[in-house]
Amino acid sequence: MTQPNGPVPRPGILDIAAYVGGEHHGHIRLASNEGALGPSPRAMAAYAAAADTLHRYPDGGSSALRGAIAKRFNLDADRIVCGAGSDELISLLIRSYAGPGDEVLYSQYGFLMYPIGAKSVGATPVTAPEDGLTASVDSLLARVTPRTKLVFLANPNNPTGTYLPASEVARLHAGLPANVILVIDAAYAEYMNREDYTAGEELVERFPNVVMTRTFSKIYALGSLRIGWAYGPAGIVDVLNRVRGPFNVSNAAHVAGVAAVEDTEFLERSRAHNETWRAWFAAEVQALGLTVHPSVTNFVLVDFKGQAPGKDDAEAARQLLKGRGILVRQMPAYGLPSCLRVTIGTEAEMRAVVDGLKAFLAG
Secondary structure (H helix, E strand, O other), X not given: OOOOOOOOOOOOHHHOOOOOOOOOOOOEEOOOOOOOOOOOHHHHHHHHHHHHHOOOOOOOOOHHHHXXXXXXXXXXXXXXXXXXXXXXXHHHHHHHHOXXXXXXXXXXOOOOXXXXXXXXXXXXXXXEOOEOOEXXXXXXXXXXXXXXXXXXXXXXXXXXXXXXXXXXXXXXXXXXOOOOEEEEEOOOHHHOOOOOOOOOHHHHHHOOOXXXXXXXXXXXXXXXXXXXXXXXXXXXXXXXXXXXXXXXXXXXXXHHXXXXXXXHHHHHHXXXXXXHHHHHXXXXXXXXXXXXXXXXXXXXXXXXXXXXXXXXXXXXXHHHHHHOOEEOEEOHHHOXXXXXXXXXXXXXXXXXHHHHHHHHHHO
């Protein structure tokens, strides 16, 4: 907090509610959407092997990592920029293209880093109502003004677990002015298996105002190494390379990321595990009488609204689970106070959550 007569931050900084991540002091950690199976064994081996190079600066251009990503997803390596998680790239995009008097637009239940990033540069965050728990193209377009500089679309979305098909994303882009950047935050793209979905790379290829961001923190389970990447038009990638730190991705992250992206067998096993236990968990929780909102990601929203008095309290349920060593995510900061977000973990972890919810509802 600013002390009397002390340095004063720029206007708007003290209006920011700092981002609070999921709790991590528990036996079963299902609050941060981390990969259930942990990292690829190949990624862990590559990380360990990098120990004797810790005194060296990393490749500032992340050349090997960009090359591996480009090969895996059939992209142009020169149009990829890596960062310390996709959070950093989101922040750099906002810092580079928005400022005081500008607006940053996103959907009602979008990722909290969008408004935080906007406020940090003096821009105004603007939300558009969702249709249920799904982003609405019409609502987003209705809120575009001459002051709009960036539109963020998390697709699939955290924390709702919903998504827009490629046709709707294309319609959103088509309705935007040419000077507005559409940022498609595809952090959960690897969990998708829907034929009507794309992560957005085809729009990046065709237009100069679309950027796709991705992460290694979810299905690749490398959250502690902070690796993200963006694919964008050459002009925007050039800007990001000018403003990012010169060594923003560590060497350990580089080598682990390369190994992870090349280990397609482990990725498929992680995806299959997630689909199996997401479906099982949703069915078990629905059988308890709770609402489970449909999800295409590695988490689900469990809604306690409509339960009997005393059983409609999501926070009380969270505290009971926490008492059992199970951490899940509360949702008031997203405007969803009746919900808990539960990451899909191992079989034993999901069974433990169901047992905890049974105990809560039984009183």
